[in-house]
Amino acid sequence: MMSTPSAIARSQPIAIAAKKPTNEFRNIQSRDHNISASMSSNASVESSTANTRTRKDRPCDACRRRKSRCVIHEGQPTCVLCQFHNQECTFVQSPQPRKRKLVSTEGKEEPSAKRRSPDRSDERQKKPVESSLSSNGVSSSLIEEMANIGGPTMLKRTLGLQNDRYSQYIGPTTDFEPSLIDLSTFDPQDESLLSRGTLRKVSDMDTFLMLPDSNTPGxxxxxxxxxxxxxxxxxxxxxxxxxxxxxxxxxxxxxxxxxxxxxxxxxxxxxxxxxxxxxxxxxxxxxxxxxxxxxxxxxxxxxxxxxxxxxxxxxxxxxxxxxxxxxxxxxxxxxxxxxxxxxxxxxxxxxxxxxxxxxxxxxxxxxxxxxxxxxxxxxxxxxxxxxxxxxxxxxxxxxxxxxxxxxxxFPDVEFDETDILEIAEYERGCLLFSQMIILSQILGEVLDTFYTLQAIRTVDIAGLQGTQLVLQLAKPVQITLKEWFAALPACLRMDSATFSNSPSTKLSSIGFLHLAYFATEITLHRRIIRSLTANFAAPDPYILNICRSAAKTRLISAMDFVNRLTSSHLRAFWYFASKTNFALIGTFGSLLWATAPGREEAEWYRRRLGEYRWTLGVSCKGGDSEGGNGRLTEFAMGMLDTSTGLLKSLPEKPAMSRVESEAENLANVQPRTLAEGYGYSVYSSGGGFGTGGPRDGAESEDGLGARSGLASPSTSVSSSGTSAMGFGNGEFKGVYRGGEDY
Structure with a gap:
């Protein structure tokens, strides 16, 4: 921490335009003289006991006049304000007499003004400035000076957190010409005073205009x-x-x-x-x-x-x-x-x-x-x-x-070296934030590639080849998502040993990261599914089967993830988008239900969405128990009800037996390669989203690979069997899977 210098001098900058002489600190002095006469209880005690206090404890004459706290650092002959104003720090004047409170005509004290409301703009303009004396006796003027000129404070020389000034970035096309800015003479604080404000140069290329807060509304x-x-x-x-x-x-x-x-x-x-x-x-x-x-x-x-x-x-x-x-x-x-x-x-x-x-x-x-x-x-x-x-x-x-x-x-934090859990929690938070940023960049790529007006128009123009175009564009994004998940640090995985060994009362916010991952994948697959029905021609049965199988696997994995959330996850901090991300899972299921080619598959989605709604209800109660996060899943329940309500008017679908549909699909299969953009492969991510073979003791109960991963395109559209997800148990039963690419 830096000590306060005995004398603080500041050179007068040379302006680049003619102007009247100005005093850089005029605003600070005027604020000191405009402080209200109303004093805090601490200041009153100081005034009433001035005769009994020592020279070190009593305020100096200048601070008494300003009604500011007199701060004298150890070893310094003068207080901070007298150093700042370069004036003598004396202790010769007697305390000023206390002023009586204003009394109304009824003999009662004037009531304090009511707290303002949004529609009381007239009252706001008339209301005077309250005393700038803080509860511990530190005046706001002193705080502002400390923020800019000295004292043991981390706010010294900040750009964006000063108490009395705010900054405006000067861009390359504004009325400030960068070449002219460079002609100005900057003082040792990298500032140059102009009639319009104070220039603050932070680098050879970047300059800000510093303006006083006191001139702004409110x-x-x-x-x-x-x-x-x-x-x-x-x-x-x-x-x-x-x-x-x-x-x-x-x-x-x-x-x-x-x-x-x-x-x-x-x-x-x-x-x-x-x-x-x-x-x-x-x-x-x-x-x-x-x-x-x-x-x-x-x-x-x-x-x-x-x-x-x-x-x-x-x-x-x-x-x-x-x-x-x-x-x-x-x-x-x-x-x-x-x-x-x-x-x-x-x-x-x-x-x-x-x-x-x-x-x-x-x-x-x-x-x-x-x-x-x-x-x-x-x-x-x-x-x-x-x-x-x-x-x-x-x-x-x-x-x-x-x-x-x-x-x-990331900020330096002091820890007790013996508190391993606290250190691990801090490091995990840094990693969580960093990984969420990377995932957000991938999401930005998905939005730019598929959901801008230009991207949508490009697919529409492609006509019958629209699905192939979407799949070609989706391939690199899907690979990026796969690599992102494979590279996740162990402490951010849902089966993390670090979290498993922590106390049951420990909260874990990694849920919002995994939910965001599913939302990103679902956003990608929504565009693929839409492309299948974008034109009136019947889609290639092979491509239809591949795309719907992959989408179905994503839906199962996402629903299974929500089912496996514990109270330690639900009561933790969730990122703002989580509320809608929970709802997007149900919306995606409704889309697959609406576009199902046969009655059996549509019925399968109807049942799964019913189970998902029940899971959301259980999670809602778990979140409300202590963390107040039940509203996250409550919103998703409402949106799910809205989506499924719209499906009631869906036309009756034809009955298609599994054998007939598979025979028809396989009869039209032609060899294709991944280079064409819509091949299909199964991989194991090694971390929980892959679709390799079953683990020891895991069984595929419905032919969908909910436990063991997607077995093959032909079996993934089956509507037979029962759910392998076990909704609503609130505990982890294993590691969820999904995520094969095209």
């Missing part, structure tokens, strides 16, 4: 809002933070834990209101997991969410990294995701330069890692939001310069 309500948020959860804020960083943060590390606690330990007023509210809202979902909180009524979550929405809208006028963090966290609630806010978050991320490579920027190393993690979290939000909402993605590879995450990009 700034006068920041302290009021953060106090209202803290009061809702008080005094349980620290306990909720502990829950957040224990359950959510390891699997979704978009905050910097050390920085967050540094700020919180000084004062909750240092936070942007929406990020504080978002952390509390998510943590409350695991309220019952805290021994301290379990017997206490929960705070008013609806009021917290209302304040989060209002303050997030305000924060977008002065965007910082905390604005993106708050938006992403609020989107992780099962009911919190919407497509329009995702588009706003992407735009804010671009404003902050999150789409750029920050590897060599002149910012603290921890902020570079935070920016990369936050950028990739934004990428995932965009790609999975594009999938579940059926909208075009906002992030394109041509304008994405963020490098892959490295181990150094």
């Amino acid at each position: 700034y006068e309500h920041v302290l009021e809002d953060v106090e209202a948020i803290e009061n809702i959860v008080s005094p349980h804020g620290p306990a909720l933070l502990e829950l957040y960083f224990k359950i959510i943060h390891p699997n979704f590390p978009i905050l910097q834990k050390t920085v967050f606690y540094e700020k919180y330990n000084r004062s909750h007023r240092e936070f942007s209101p929406p990020i504080l509210a978002a952390v509390y809202i998510l943590a409350i979902n695991w309220w019952d997991h805290s021994e301290e909180l379990v017997k206490i009524p929960k705070p008013d979550v609806m009021e917290l969410e209302r304040l989060a929405r209002i303050t997030l809208a305000d924060a977008m006028h002065r965007p910082k990294l905390s604005t993106v963090q708050a938006g992403l966290l609020l989107s992780q609630r099962p009911e919190g995701d919407q497509w329009a806010p995702t588009a706003q978050l992407v735009a804010i991320g671009q404003e902050l330069g999150l789409h750029l490579d920050c590897t060599n920027w002149k910012i603290p190393p921890w902020e570079r890692g935070l920016r990369k993690r936050l950028a990739w979290a934004l990428y995932m939000q965009d790609k999975w939001g594009s999938l579940i909402h059926g909208r075009p993605s906002h992030i394109f590879a041509s304008n994405w310069g963020v490098l892959p995450l490295a181990k150094s990009d």
